[in-house]
Amino acid sequence: MAQCRSRLCLVAFFLFSVMMMISSVPTAEAKLGIHFHKWEVKYAYKSPDCFKKLAITINGDSPGPTIYAAQGDRVVVTLTNTLPTENVAVHWHGIRQIGTPWSDGTEGVTQCPIMPGDSFTYEFVVDRAGTYLYHAHYGLQLSAGLYGFIIVSVPLHGVPEPFVYDKDRSIILKDWYHATTYEQSTSLSSIPFGWVGExxxxxxxxxxxxxxxxxxxxxxxxxxxxxxxIPECSPYSLTVVHGETYRLRIGSLTSLSALSFQIEGHNMTVVEADGNYVEPFQTKNLYINSGETYSVLVTADQDPSRNYWITTNVVSREPSTPTGLAIFNYYPNHPHKYPPTAPTTGPLWNDTASQLAQSRAIRAHHDFVQPPPPRSDRVIVLLNTQNLIDGYNRWSLNNRSLTLPHTPYLIALKQNFTDAFDQNPPSYDIANYDISKVPDNVNATSSNAVYRISFNTTVDIILQNANTMTPGSSETHPWHMHGHDFWVLGYGSNKFDMVKDPATYNLVDPILKNTVALYPYGWTALRFRTDNPGVWIFHCHIEPHFFMGMGIVFEAGVEMVGTLPTSIMGCGETKRLINP
Amino acid sequence: MAQCRSRLCLVAFFLFSVMMMISSVPTAEAKLGIHFHKWEVKYAYKSPDCFKKLAITINGDSPGPTIYAAQGDRVVVTLTNTLPTENVAVHWHGIRQIGTPWSDGTEGVTQCPIMPGDSFTYEFVVDRAGTYLYHAHYGLQLSAGLYGFIIVSVPLHGVPEPFVYDKDRSIILKDWYHATTYEQSTSLSSIPFGWVGExxxxxxxxxxxxxxxxxxxxxxxxxxxxxxxIPECSPYSLTVVHGETYRLRIGSLTSLSALSFQIEGHNMTVVEADGNYVEPFQTKNLYINSGETYSVLVTADQDPSRNYWITTNVVSREPSTPTGLAIFNYYPNHPHKYPPTAPTTGPLWNDTASQLAQSRAIRAHHDFVQPPPPRSDRVIVLLNTQNLIDGYNRWSLNNRSLTLPHTPYLIALKQNFTDAFDQNPPSYDIANYDISKVPDNVNATSSNAVYRISFNTTVDIILQNANTMTPGSSETHPWHMHGHDFWVLGYGSNKFDMVKDPATYNLVDPILKNTVALYPYGWTALRFRTDNPGVWIFHCHIEPHFFMGMGIVFEAGVEMVGTLPTSIMGCGETKRLINP
Incomplete structure (x- = not known):
C-alpha cells in the first residue's frame, strides 16, 4: 500500500478501510449498492456522422449507456451477445479488478470471448471515485462502436473531492471510420499492408x-x-447557466487519434486524470489520448447572449479529419443555434512541446499525494518499434510483437498449461539501438511470452520510442495498463540514459494514471507495484497498433487468484478441462 | 437397409459390404485412402464479379479447394480459424456422417462453432461415389464465400457408374452480393424488415x-x-475437344437464387442427382436449386470453329440479376474468345410447370433402384409459412419458427441438458389452413423444440407450401436434409390431401436425394429411414430463409451415438462440463 503524506489522505484511507470492512458484511452490502445492468450487444444501423453504417451497439446505442455507481459499489453487467457470428469481450478501463481478475474483459488474457447466444456476467467493485471507461477488447470492436463511460461518485459520507462545482457533465470522444472493422483488420494483416488511415x-x-x-x-x-x-448527427449541445461552474468529465476512446479539446472563449481547470485528483492547472486546450479521462472545471462566465463552439481536433498526426463540433449552449439560447464565430481549430498538430508540457503539468493534488516507493526492484525497458515480420507490418516491444494465443493467459497460467504460450521470457538488448533512424534491419519476431514478475514488488517500466520504418518519423503512443495505476515518474526527449535520467524522476508528487503518452523519439518512465494478483496486459491504446502486436502481458501472484469461473472458459486449450 | 431390385444393385451392395469390412481392418485402411487437408479460414479481398469486397476464404480462395476422394475413403480436414472475431462451422453437404454425427458441421445442432485462433478437425468417411458440396453453416457465412465441392469417385474395383464419358469437369454456381453479411443479417432481423434483395x-x-x-x-x-x-472476373472457360463427351458436375450453393443452367447449342443428359444415379434424360435447361448437385453428360458435337456460351440465370423469382456467363471453348480456339452469338437467356423465370416437369423426370437409374419401404411409421406435415413474430419477419413450419439455441442439440440431448431447448414437441393443426391466401393472422411463435423420432423407423415428410404475407405470392424453397437421403415420392400443386395424394406416390423407382424443391402453392412428399443415430437439421437451403427460422431439428437414436469429442464443446450450456 502506498503511503499517505497528507492528513486528508489519511482520513481517506481510514474511511476507505472502514468501507471495505463494511462491504465484507453481507447485510451491509446493500447499503453500498449493487448496480445491475442487462446489456444486449448487437448490430444496428447508425448515422453518428450522418453516414449510415453498422455499429456494434449496447441495447441499440453507441456509445453505450453510462454506468453510474458510488465508490465501493458493486457493478454487475450481464451481457448477452446477439451478434450473428462474432464473439465479444468488454474491458472496464481504469477499474483495477482487485480480486476479480477474470472480469477484466480482455480476450486472450483474462477470458475466452463471449460467443453469440451466450450471456456472461461481469461483476466487480468500483473501489475509487473518478471517471472511467469501458470498451470492447477484442479485434477492432472498439472501432465498431462498443464503448462508454463508468462514472464513480464519492459516496454520501466519503472523502470529499478537492474541488467544487454546480453540475456534473460528461463528454466522450471518438474517431469514426466508414470502412468496416473487417476491412480494416484485413488490410492491416495483408501484404501489401493497408493502413486504416485517418x-x-x-x-x-x-x-x-x-x-x-x-x-x-x-x-x-x-x-x-x-x-x-437527420437529428442523429446534429451536434451535441451542452446547456449551461451563466455563472455556474461545471465539472466536465472528458474521456477519449478513439481508435487512433490523439485529440485536443477546447471550449471557445473559456478556460478549463484540470482537476482529475484517470480517476486521480490533479493539482489544479488551467488550460485552453486539453490534450487527450485514447484511454485517458480528465475532469475539468469550466465556469460559464462569458457573454450569455450567444452559444460557443466546443471543438476537438486531431493532434500528433497530420490531420485530414474535420474538427469535431459541439455547442456550449448558454441557457436560454436555442441549444442548436450555431455560434456566430468560426469554430476554433485548436493547437498545431505537431506542437509536441505543448503536449509534453501538459503531461508534465499533471501532478497529484497536494492533499492526495501517494508517493511512490523510492526505488524499484526491477526495471523493464520497452523499445517501441515498427517492424516487418515475414513481410507483414507489425509493432514490437524489444523486437517481439505480441500475438495473443487465444487460450487466455489467466487460465493457462492458473491451470499450468505450459504449451499454451511461449515459455521463454522475453528479452532483448537495446543498449546499442539507434532510436533516431530507421534500423538497417527492420525485421522482428512474434512472441506470446509473458513477463512473470514477483508479487508485491516495485517495477519500473521505461517506454522508449524510436523512429518508425519511415525516415524522420516517430509516433505518439498512449500506453494503458490493466489492473493497476502507475506513477508517471518522468518524460524525456531522447534515448533514455540508465544512469542520468532516473535522477530526474519526480518521486515527490507524481500523478497516478492508467494511460500515459509516449512522445515521438522520447521516453516515459513509470513505476508500479505488483499488488494485484492476476495476469494483465499493458498495451498501446491505439487499437490498430495493439492489433499489430503492440503490447506485453505480465503476471504477478497468479497463485493467489481464487478458483476461476468456468464462464471465462471454453476456447483454445481450456477445452482440455471439459469432462462430459 | 433398403432392398435391391436389380442384379447390378446387388453386386454393388456386395462390393460395398466387402469394402466396409476391409475398411474396418486397420492395415487395409491405407489402401482405401485418407485425405488430409489443412484449411485456414480467413478474410481476403476478392473481386469475383469485378467489384472488390471481402470474402471468407479457404487458404485465400473462394470457392475453396475441391476435395477429391474415392468411395470409402476417409477425409480429414483440419480447419484453423484466423478470422479476427468470428467463429465458423463447415457442413459437408450430402455426406451422411454415419458414425460421426459430430462432424456434420452445423452450428447449434452438432457442434459449437470454431472460435478464432482455434483449430478443429472434421473427420468422416465418404461412403458413396458422387457429387457433394461443403459450405459454412453459421450465420450468413455461405453468402460470405465459404463453399466448395466434394467429388467422390468410384474406386478402382468399385461398381462402375451406369454411364461413360471422356472427361470429368465441374462447375459450381453461386449468387453474389455486394452488401456485407452483417448488413444483410442486421436488415433481416430489424424492424422495419430489410430483405437481402436479388x-x-x-x-x-x-x-x-x-x-x-x-x-x-x-x-x-x-x-x-x-x-x-481484371483477370479475376474474366469468364470461366471450359475447354472441350470436338467429339468428346464430358461429365459435367454442376452444384449450386446460391444464397437465394434458383437457377437454370444451359450450354448454348448443346443438349445435356442428366445422369446423377445429389450422389444418386438418375435414369438418363435429356434437357436443354437444367434447373438447379441451392444445395443440389447434378451430373450431366455433354458431347462436344457442334461446329468446333467457334466457342459457345455457358449461361445461368435466375428462375422462380423475378430476376434483376444479369445472366451469369462462362465459355464453352472448343479447342484450339482461344479460351477467352467470346462466342459470336448473344448469350442465351434461358427459360421464363416463372415457368414453374417446366421446373416441376424436370423434378418429376428425375427417377432412380433402373439398375440402381432402391425402393422405399412401402409404408411409413409416421407422417409429419410441415406447413411452410411466412410470418411475423413480435413484428419481425420470419419463416415458420407449422407456425413455429426455429431459433437455434446455441447449445448444440447433439450435446444437449446426449448429456440430457433438458433446459437447453424447449422440451414440448412441436405440433400444430393445419387441417383448416387455407394455403391460397394471406392468413387473417400472420403471427407465429418461436420455438427450438426437437422432433424426437424412433430409431430405424420410416418417416414421411409432407412439405406443404402456402401463400406468403404478400397476396398472390408463394415462393420456391429447396429443402435439405442432413445425415440422410430421402426418397422423393411425389409433388402436387395444391393442398395435400391425406387420403387421395399418397395413392399417387412413386414407390417404384423414386430418386434418393438430399435436397428437393417445394414449388409455389404445392406440396412435396418425402420418405426416409431414421437409420443414422444423431441429431440432424432439415431446412430450407435459402440461407436468409434459414436465418429467419425455416427449419426443423430431429433426433433419432442419439443414445447410440458414441462419446462426443470435447472439441465440439465450449459454448452455451456445454460449459457445465468444464471441471478445472
Whole structure:
C-alpha cells in the first residue's frame, strides 16, 4: 500500500478501510449498492456522422449507456451477445479488478470471448471515485462502436473531492471510420499492408458531421446513405447557466487519434486524470489520448447572449479529419443555434512541446499525494518499434510483437498449461539501438511470452520510442495498463540514459494514471507495484497498433487468484478441462 | 437397409459390404485412402464479379479447394480459424456422417462453432461415389464465400457408374452480393424488415461480371473498387475437344437464387442427382436449386470453329440479376474468345410447370433402384409459412419458427441438458389452413423444440407450401436434409390431401436425394429411414430463409451415438462440463 503524506489522505484511507470492512458484511452490502445492468450487444444501423453504417451497439446505442455507481459499489453487467457470428469481450478501463481478475474483459488474457447466444456476467467493485471507461477488447470492436463511460461518485459520507462545482457533465470522444472493422483488420494483416488511415469524422458524445457532398450520388447496387439533415448527427449541445461552474468529465476512446479539446472563449481547470485528483492547472486546450479521462472545471462566465463552439481536433498526426463540433449552449439560447464565430481549430498538430508540457503539468493534488516507493526492484525497458515480420507490418516491444494465443493467459497460467504460450521470457538488448533512424534491419519476431514478475514488488517500466520504418518519423503512443495505476515518474526527449535520467524522476508528487503518452523519439518512465494478483496486459491504446502486436502481458501472484469461473472458459486449450 | 431390385444393385451392395469390412481392418485402411487437408479460414479481398469486397476464404480462395476422394475413403480436414472475431462451422453437404454425427458441421445442432485462433478437425468417411458440396453453416457465412465441392469417385474395383464419358469437369454456381453479411443479417432481423434483395451477379466457378458503370466514380472516403478488366472476373472457360463427351458436375450453393443452367447449342443428359444415379434424360435447361448437385453428360458435337456460351440465370423469382456467363471453348480456339452469338437467356423465370416437369423426370437409374419401404411409421406435415413474430419477419413450419439455441442439440440431448431447448414437441393443426391466401393472422411463435423420432423407423415428410404475407405470392424453397437421403415420392400443386395424394406416390423407382424443391402453392412428399443415430437439421437451403427460422431439428437414436469429442464443446450450456 502506498503511503499517505497528507492528513486528508489519511482520513481517506481510514474511511476507505472502514468501507471495505463494511462491504465484507453481507447485510451491509446493500447499503453500498449493487448496480445491475442487462446489456444486449448487437448490430444496428447508425448515422453518428450522418453516414449510415453498422455499429456494434449496447441495447441499440453507441456509445453505450453510462454506468453510474458510488465508490465501493458493486457493478454487475450481464451481457448477452446477439451478434450473428462474432464473439465479444468488454474491458472496464481504469477499474483495477482487485480480486476479480477474470472480469477484466480482455480476450486472450483474462477470458475466452463471449460467443453469440451466450450471456456472461461481469461483476466487480468500483473501489475509487473518478471517471472511467469501458470498451470492447477484442479485434477492432472498439472501432465498431462498443464503448462508454463508468462514472464513480464519492459516496454520501466519503472523502470529499478537492474541488467544487454546480453540475456534473460528461463528454466522450471518438474517431469514426466508414470502412468496416473487417476491412480494416484485413488490410492491416495483408501484404501489401493497408493502413486504416485517418478517421472520417470526430464524434463528441456520439455525434459528428461528415460532409455528405464528398460522396457521389448513391450507387445503384450498394447504397451509401448519407443524410446531413437527420437529428442523429446534429451536434451535441451542452446547456449551461451563466455563472455556474461545471465539472466536465472528458474521456477519449478513439481508435487512433490523439485529440485536443477546447471550449471557445473559456478556460478549463484540470482537476482529475484517470480517476486521480490533479493539482489544479488551467488550460485552453486539453490534450487527450485514447484511454485517458480528465475532469475539468469550466465556469460559464462569458457573454450569455450567444452559444460557443466546443471543438476537438486531431493532434500528433497530420490531420485530414474535420474538427469535431459541439455547442456550449448558454441557457436560454436555442441549444442548436450555431455560434456566430468560426469554430476554433485548436493547437498545431505537431506542437509536441505543448503536449509534453501538459503531461508534465499533471501532478497529484497536494492533499492526495501517494508517493511512490523510492526505488524499484526491477526495471523493464520497452523499445517501441515498427517492424516487418515475414513481410507483414507489425509493432514490437524489444523486437517481439505480441500475438495473443487465444487460450487466455489467466487460465493457462492458473491451470499450468505450459504449451499454451511461449515459455521463454522475453528479452532483448537495446543498449546499442539507434532510436533516431530507421534500423538497417527492420525485421522482428512474434512472441506470446509473458513477463512473470514477483508479487508485491516495485517495477519500473521505461517506454522508449524510436523512429518508425519511415525516415524522420516517430509516433505518439498512449500506453494503458490493466489492473493497476502507475506513477508517471518522468518524460524525456531522447534515448533514455540508465544512469542520468532516473535522477530526474519526480518521486515527490507524481500523478497516478492508467494511460500515459509516449512522445515521438522520447521516453516515459513509470513505476508500479505488483499488488494485484492476476495476469494483465499493458498495451498501446491505439487499437490498430495493439492489433499489430503492440503490447506485453505480465503476471504477478497468479497463485493467489481464487478458483476461476468456468464462464471465462471454453476456447483454445481450456477445452482440455471439459469432462462430459 | 433398403432392398435391391436389380442384379447390378446387388453386386454393388456386395462390393460395398466387402469394402466396409476391409475398411474396418486397420492395415487395409491405407489402401482405401485418407485425405488430409489443412484449411485456414480467413478474410481476403476478392473481386469475383469485378467489384472488390471481402470474402471468407479457404487458404485465400473462394470457392475453396475441391476435395477429391474415392468411395470409402476417409477425409480429414483440419480447419484453423484466423478470422479476427468470428467463429465458423463447415457442413459437408450430402455426406451422411454415419458414425460421426459430430462432424456434420452445423452450428447449434452438432457442434459449437470454431472460435478464432482455434483449430478443429472434421473427420468422416465418404461412403458413396458422387457429387457433394461443403459450405459454412453459421450465420450468413455461405453468402460470405465459404463453399466448395466434394467429388467422390468410384474406386478402382468399385461398381462402375451406369454411364461413360471422356472427361470429368465441374462447375459450381453461386449468387453474389455486394452488401456485407452483417448488413444483410442486421436488415433481416430489424424492424422495419430489410430483405437481402436479388444478387448483384451470378458466379460460375467463382467468376461473374458486374457492370462497373452502374457504380459512380469512387467516393472520396470509402472506395468502391470495380475494375472490369481484371483477370479475376474474366469468364470461366471450359475447354472441350470436338467429339468428346464430358461429365459435367454442376452444384449450386446460391444464397437465394434458383437457377437454370444451359450450354448454348448443346443438349445435356442428366445422369446423377445429389450422389444418386438418375435414369438418363435429356434437357436443354437444367434447373438447379441451392444445395443440389447434378451430373450431366455433354458431347462436344457442334461446329468446333467457334466457342459457345455457358449461361445461368435466375428462375422462380423475378430476376434483376444479369445472366451469369462462362465459355464453352472448343479447342484450339482461344479460351477467352467470346462466342459470336448473344448469350442465351434461358427459360421464363416463372415457368414453374417446366421446373416441376424436370423434378418429376428425375427417377432412380433402373439398375440402381432402391425402393422405399412401402409404408411409413409416421407422417409429419410441415406447413411452410411466412410470418411475423413480435413484428419481425420470419419463416415458420407449422407456425413455429426455429431459433437455434446455441447449445448444440447433439450435446444437449446426449448429456440430457433438458433446459437447453424447449422440451414440448412441436405440433400444430393445419387441417383448416387455407394455403391460397394471406392468413387473417400472420403471427407465429418461436420455438427450438426437437422432433424426437424412433430409431430405424420410416418417416414421411409432407412439405406443404402456402401463400406468403404478400397476396398472390408463394415462393420456391429447396429443402435439405442432413445425415440422410430421402426418397422423393411425389409433388402436387395444391393442398395435400391425406387420403387421395399418397395413392399417387412413386414407390417404384423414386430418386434418393438430399435436397428437393417445394414449388409455389404445392406440396412435396418425402420418405426416409431414421437409420443414422444423431441429431440432424432439415431446412430450407435459402440461407436468409434459414436465418429467419425455416427449419426443423430431429433426433433419432442419439443414445447410440458414441462419446462426443470435447472439441465440439465450449459454448452455451456445454460449459457445465468444464471441471478445472
Amino acid at each position: 478517421p472520417q469524422s470526430l464524434l463528441i458524445n456520439g455525434r459528428g458531421r461528415f460532409n455528405c457532398s464528398l460522396l457521389n450520388a448513391p450507387s445503384s447496387d450498394h447504397s451509401e446513405i448519407c443524410e446531413a439533415k | 444478387p448483384q451477379s451470378l458466379l460460375i466457378n467463382g467468376r461473374g461480371r458486374f457492370n462497373c458503370s452502374l457504380l459512380n466514380a469512387p467516393s472520396s472516403d470509402h472506395s468502391e473498387i470495380c475494375e472490369a478488366k
